[in-house]
Amino acid sequence: MAEPVLATHGLSKSFGALQASDGISIDLRPGEIHAIIGPNGAGKSTLIAQICGALVPDAGRVEFLGRDVTRASTEARAARGLARTFQTSALAMEDTVLQNALLGALGASGRPWRFLARADRDASLRTRAEAALEAVGLADLAELRTAELSHGQRRQLEVAVALTLEPKAFVMDEPMAGLGQEGSKRLTGFLDGLRAQAPILLVEHDMDAVFALADRISVLVYGKVIATGSVEEIRRDPQVRDAYLGEEA
Numbered sequence: 088m089a090e091p092v093l094a095t096h097g098l099s100k101s102f103g104a105l106q107a108s109d110g111i112s113i114d115l116r117p118g119e120i121h122a123i124i125g126p127n128g129a130g131k132s133t134l135i136a137q138i139c140g141a142l143v144p145d146a147g148r149v150e151f152l153g154r155d156v157t158r159a160s161t162e163a164r165a166a167r168g169l170a171r172t173f174q175t176s177a178l179a180m181e182d183t184v185l186q187n188a189l190l191g192a193l194g195a196s197g198r199p200w201r202f203l204a205r206a207d208r209d210a211s212l213r214t215r216a217e218a219a220l221e222a223v224g225l226a227d228l229a230e231l232r233t234a235e236l237s238h239g240q241r242r243q244l245e246v247a248v249a250l251t252l253e254p255k256a257f258v259m260d261e262p263m264a265g266l267g268q269e270g271s272k273r274l275t276g277f278l279d280g281l282r283a284q285a286p287i288l289l290v291e292h293d294m295d296a297v298f299a300l301a302d303r304i305s306v307l308v309y310g311k312v313i314a315t316g317s318v319e320e321i322r323r324d325p326q327v328r329d330a331y332l333g334e335e336a
């Protein structure tokens with residue numbers, strides 16, 4: 088089996104008496120979408136925060152591309168290719184779609200921010216930004232103000248910004264939230280193709296999307312992984328049905 092791109096080993100994190108992560112070991116393999124599901128308060132966001140570097144675990148390790156990054160900063164992990172997407176606030180709404188992509192490309196280039204004013208005249212940055220927009224299907228909307236994009240298109244733009252960093256793995260926190268049925272369906276189709284660029288660790292409540300996309304699913308309950316398996320294995324698992332899926336599956 089291929090080496091995992093990203094892995095946690097026994098991650099544990101408490102808030103006072105509350106054990107939000109309880110010895111979590113999961114991995115993300117090349118080319119896959121691994122979905123993390125579980126009821127509200129199960130610890131999904133806490134897990135992602137430790138994987139991306141926003142929270143330091145009490146115990147356990149995070150490995151990315153074969154290296155221990157448990158103590159690395161969020162920025163250091165991002166620079167190595169760990170892309171956390173769907174923090175909509177990161178987009179500059181009054182700027183154009185292309186300017187947002189250029190901002191990502193500038194960040195990726197490591198050039199100082201004072202280059203920003205001239206970024207659109209820099210051929211290499213522009214090429215990188217335009218290629219990312221092309222990849223997510225927004226090339227035709229490059230000159231539009233970002234505020235004019237639909238919610239779904241903004242999420243695609245966030246992926247484009249991430250793509251300028253040439254990510255080795257995506258971590259996505261509820262990308263379908265607020266999209267509506269049509270938008271979710273379109274984004275599902277888009278993410279389906281994106282896994283070829285880099286594997287995706289996907290936290291999502293939308294079970295249609297999860298069942299359509301996931302190669303593997305891990306179920307988190309009270310900070311513990313109670314099951315990991317294929318869509319079929321998870322749908323059939325009596326413990327999972329009890330704890331989370333109920334009759335939905």
Ligand SMILES: Nc1ncnc2c1ncn2[C@@H]1O[C@H](COP(=O)(O)OP(=O)(O)OP(=O)(O)O)[C@@H](O)[C@H]1O
Pocket residue numbers: 102105107125126127128129130131132133134
């Ligand atoms: N900074 C914090 N301080 C104290 N308790 C926290 C903190 N962050 C999270 N928690 C608690 O840890 C538990 C796990 O929360 P977390 O947000 O990780 O769950 P979640 O699975 O992402 O939930 P949701 O699906 O509602 O987003 C919850 O009981 C939450 O109240």
